[in-house]
Amino acid sequence: MRVGILALQHESNTFIRTATTLVDFEHDVLATGDEIYPIFKKSAHEIGGFFAGLAETDLEVVPIFVARALPGGTITAETVDTLIDQMLAALKEAGPLDGLLVAPHGAGVSESERDLDGYWLSLVRDAVGPDLPIICTLDAHANVSQQMIDACNATIVYRTNPHIDQKDRGIEAARLMDRTLKGEVKPTQAACFVPLAINIERQHTSSEPCDSLYYVANKMLETPGVLSNSIILGFPYADVEEMGSGFIVVTDDNPTQARELADELGQTLINRRDEFKAHLIGxxxxxxxxxxxxxxxxxxxxxxxxxxxxxxxxxxxxxxxxxxxxxxxxxxxxxxxxxxxxxxxxxxxxxxxxxxxxxxxxxxxxxxxxxxxxxxxxxxxxxxxxxxxxxxxxxxxxxxxxxxxxxxxxxxxxxxxxxxxxxxxxxxxxxxxxxxxxxxxxxxxxxxxxxxxxxxxxxxxxxxxxxxxDMEQFDYHYRRKPLFPFEPIN
Structure with a gap:
């Protein structure tokens, strides 16, 4: 069975005046097919994890397309059109597939698509049809949309900040794909989008207040039927509707359980919201x-x-x-x-x-x-x-x-x-x-x-x-309201 690898990664800061262009991707990574493995084989990146995890199985690895640029300003519409055309052409050229491992960043924004990752994931879903398993990894600084969730069967987010578990999450995604294709599990997922934005100063995952939040999430992984769960820390420097924090739960063919557990995690964060406000030192x-x-x-x-x-x-x-x-x-x-x-x-x-x-x-x-x-x-x-x-x-x-x-x-x-x-x-x-x-x-x-x-x-x-x-100094036009700490929430 053949499993493809796709990635388009950019963390887009919409408050930066300099646009991100194709040159920025060419300076970092823009590769197709056999060019991809040599770039990531020794890396601690999730794509390196895809390769390592699939190497444990008898699945055939099909590297298709990877584009990545250093975080910067909004991506130009022309650049996105070029990248997506290249991606879809490479996907078609790859031939029949049995599954896809995909790696968006989760906070991509272009001049033409504010939910860039949801947009291109939906195009990939349309291209491969409704039945092919798509398992996705995300940066913890994603601003996740329902469109992103709907396009994939399972979503796995980094659990550390600094992000030192990227390869582990890639391996986890590859192993879940193997179990899915063997018919051992059928991933179903749900997300809870909390009306709250965790301040970047509070996002160190091995310190409080995040450490105990991850403890709760880790304990939930012991629940029968739970395949994965994730905390979305969020990226406050993208002025998009999805900006903010949230949770994803992946279960074995039980969307109701996924929804209930995601909402349970969401309520935990809401109850502790004051702990996630910044402590600022001049x-x-x-x-x-x-x-x-x-x-x-x-x-x-x-x-x-x-x-x-x-x-x-x-x-x-x-x-x-x-x-x-x-x-x-x-x-x-x-x-x-x-x-x-x-x-x-x-x-x-x-x-x-x-x-x-x-x-x-x-x-x-x-x-x-x-x-x-x-x-x-x-x-x-x-x-x-x-x-x-x-x-x-x-x-x-x-x-x-x-x-x-x-x-x-x-x-x-x-x-x-x-x-x-x-x-x-x-x-x-x-x-x-x-x-x-x-x-x-x-x-x-x-x-x-x-x-x-x-x-x-x-x-x-x-x-x-x-x-x-100091998030409150930014002039947002698209974010949700109410959204803590900008407005009070119940």
Whole structure:
């Protein structure tokens, strides 16, 4: 029996002005057929899990189409049309199938389709017919729609944030497909869409309040007939009707049980809703605290969260460090112009008043102007051997320069937006984390998998930007109402 693999993955931040285009997918992953396996065979991604799980069975693996781009702005309509045309053509060319493993992100938005993942999943369902099993994996930061649920027989969401279980969820999906095709189970699913949005600052799954919520979900897995359940944390930076949190339960041929249990989980969250509101710490308060802590202290720059689509050139924390003339700190900035200036100058050269960062928009601070010395230049390529958020093993920062300011701040200037998912970003450029009191990581939860082992303390810093943890500052037009914490709910 033949099982196909399909994926179109993008986390779309609709508050970012720069659109996501085909070039962004080509820069990350855009592959068909036999091109797919070499990309994911060693990864900790769910597609790597699909391959690993199917390898345990006698099912034939049919890689069909994978498109993925780094989180960013809304995808252009032209790009989506091109990707979906390629996907459906590859699906047709794959020939007869007995099942499909699919991997949307769950928070895709295009200029033409606000529920992008529901749209393309429905097209795939129409193409293969109503009877072929489709089992789906989702990022926990999905904004799930009923259209997505209706298109698939089962949906399995990552259970960790940072996302270090992606491969496990892919394996789980493949094993469920094997049992389904053998006739051992018949997955049926239901979702509960809670009128609540869990703040991104509260979404660390191994800390409270999320940890005990997952405990309840894990206990439910012991219930006879339950094949899977999932918590949807939600993605607050997409202005769509589906924005918010929820639950999915998959049962063995018992849709009523799935509905009742999903609603039960939903009520649990509603009853505890006040626990999921943000606890925000400003920049000056964070710096005061960091000076009294054992270092390195990881400063999580929540307003410039690259994994949430931000531009990666936010400077607000850096301006505050400059004003204090310390403490010793390290940060990465996306700034190809400044990187090239430093590379052209070369190591050892002093550059007066180099303007760094703050160039993409006016949401993330003004350029940081500083006198710097070029420390080193690099090609920006590095690998990660450990399981880290996102499951990637190979990273490409583009031409990179490390510069030292005259006030204790070291800055890595990258030519490509690179999320802080691996310490290899630092060590590949001869940066030693222990040399600094503060390490600035542009994220909220995702960097913890890499940074927690070297940072005895961390502070989530409330900075302005397109991924601010202060959700109420965003101008939503499409979200549901009432939706907690924006409005009260019963």
């Amino acid at each position: 920049i000056e308060d964070a710096l005061d605290r960091a000076e009294q802590m054992e270092g390195p202290v990881c400063f999580l720059d929540m307003g410039d969260n690259i994994g949430g689509g931000s531009p990666a050139d936010g400077t607000t924390i850096l301006h505050a460090i400059k004003a204090r003339r310390g403490p010793t700190s390290f940060a990465c900035l996306y700034d190809p112009e400044a990187a090239q200036t430093a590379i052209t100058a070369g190591p050892g050269i002093h550059l007066p008043e180099l303007a760094m960062g703050g160039k993409t928009d006016d949401l993330h601070g003004e350029p940081l102007v500083a006198n710097v010395t070029v420390i080193s230049v690099h090609d920006g390529d590095f690998t990660e051997a450990e399981v880290r958020h996102g499951g990637k093993t190979e990273f490409h920062m583009g031409p990179t320069a490390v510069v030292q300011t005259d006030f204790g701040l070291t800055i890595m200037l990258n030519s490509h937006r690179t999320p802080p998912f691996s310490l290899g970003q630092l060590t590949s450029c001869n940066i030693h984390p222990g040399d600094y009191q503060i390490l600035v990581a542009k994220g909220v939860q995702a960097p913890l998998a890499a940074y927690r082992p070297v940072c005895p303390n961390l502070i989530r810093v409330n900075t302005p930007g397109s991924t601010s943890a």
